Amino acid sequence: MKKALRGAVLVLVLLAAQAWPALAKAITITILHTNDMHAHVEPFTQRGHEMGGYARQETLINRFRASDPNPILLSAGDTFQGTLYFNVYHGLADLAFMNLAGYQAMAVGNHEFDRGSAVLARFASLARFPLLAANLDVNGDKDLAGMIKPSAILEVGGERIGIVGAVTPDLRTISTPGPEIKLKDLVSSVQAAVDGLTRDGVDKIILLSHIGYDADKDLAPRLRGVDVIVGGHSHTLLGTVPGLPQPAGPYPTVLKDLDGNTVLVVQAWDWGRVLGRIEVSFDGAGRVASWADALPVPIVPSVPEDPTVASMVAAFSLPLAAARDQVVGHTVTGVARTRVTPRHADSPMADVITDAMLAATEKAGSVAAFVNAGGVRAGLDPGPITYGQAVTVQPFNNTLVQLDLTGAELKAVLEETLGGMPGNASGLLYPSRGTSYVIDIGRPAGDRVEDLEVGGKPVQPDATYRITLPSFVAGGGDAHPLAKNAKGYRYDTGILDIDAFVDYLKVHDPIDGRFAGRVSIVGAPAAAPRQR
Secondary structure, eight states, X not given: OHHHHHHHHHHHHHHHHHHSOOOOOOEEEEEEEEOOOTTOOSOEEETTEEEOOHHHHHHHHHHHHHHSSSEEEEEOSOOSSSSHHHHHHTTHHHHHHHHHHTOOEEEOOGGGGTTOHHHHHHHHHHOSSOEEOTTEEOTTSTTTTTTEESEEEEEETTEEEEEEEEEOTTHHHHSOOOTTOEEOOHHHHHHHHHHHHHHTTOOOEEEEEESOHHHHHHHGGGOSSOOEEEEOSSOOBBSOOTTSOOOSBOSSEEEEOTTSOEEEEEEBOSTTSEEEEEEEEEXXXXXXXXXXXXXXXXXXXXXXXXXXXXXXXXXXXXXXXXXXXXXXXXXXXXXXXXXXXXXXXXXXXXXXXXXXXHHHHGGGTOOEEEEEGGGOOOOBOSEEEEHHHHHHHSOSOOXXXXXXXEHHHHHHHHHTTGGGTTTOOTTOEEEOTTOEEEEETTSOTTOOEEEEEETTXXXXXXXXXXXXXXXHHXXXXXXXXXXXXXXXXXXXXXXXXXXXXXXXXXXXXXXXXOOOOOEEXXXXXXXXXXXX
């Protein structure tokens, strides 16, 4: 009888052990993270500052792996699209460095779908880490079925850390996923993935999000069980770091979830300019107890390059020279950089650039695009146009940024730099097809724009217009603080100006270099814009 009783007790104990997960323990982990790399394999120089590169990133990753407690390495998506490396390798160059560095999970970004399912499927099949998006159903897609999961579990310091992925709900508008790929409700699908991990006994959960900083802040209070959101998509710099621009918010941004528990939101700018780094301590119940060493780390020339990765970069770069000589279009007439007369401030080259910007963002709702006169760096001679020549026209690696402005705000943005005319017009904004305006330089500064039309119709002061600007102008460059401080919808598409330009040249071959007369001048004679 006693043996039978002891046996029954043993069975119950074993059943209980199977039914209930082991008790979690307190642990500190270090989250190293990147987002929106956009194929920036090499260091790059922008506005006089050199940053980035996988070789320097590898040095920092190895340094923190050796010094920090329980490090994990995550990507919040948009590895694809942005440099010639992507055009040549379709993400596989980046993947070689990510596999070597030991990335452990990646959220799927919208640009991962830009070249279709087959390209993404090849990337996923060779990745040594899972691709995640809880709000995507790819099972109907013949190439991607089974390759993108809602979540993953990492074993870290004897504890299990749950990772849930999410992609922007705007995916179908701003990229080209196949028709068989289904988007699910963001909140309910992410919560379902979190609940699934919780049922499996995982109580420390990171949301690897490619929805943008503002959307992350909106999402966190609507969820239960997410402890940290590692974000991407909005190319947001968080945290005050000496030598870097003004951040959009603190690193981490501290919020509360639906139950009042702490949620930390982080993001690591873009293009590998920084490596995100935060130590998070969890208590025995799996809640965030504290955090430390929380700041993005700049990837700058003072960081030595890892020699192995530097050699790999050199090897991958060899085929790019031939790509730079590739013919991407033609022009019979040539395309002039500027031509200002007493009555027109024309730039046929600006017309092509802005039409390319609009073509790249029209599907996502833009009705007009503008480029600053100082951003038009060269014209094109008659004949074939190579990729290298296209880069001389658009050399800055600006991304295309969408802004929602009222008609009154749009007029004010156009007015911002006209006070210097006729002597200085480098900040003059050239418009895309269907948009035009008149500058009366005989009127006081701030009231010189007249007859402003978008889509061939007069602009209404209270109506809202979605426009596309180079990131330089959207960030306040060329004396455009109103564009920088606009409070409406703002989205950095991640599309490089050079990519939009080259795509347009290919589709509209040959390019017409005639003058469109989109900006007219009345009043005193105008001087040519100062070239910079």
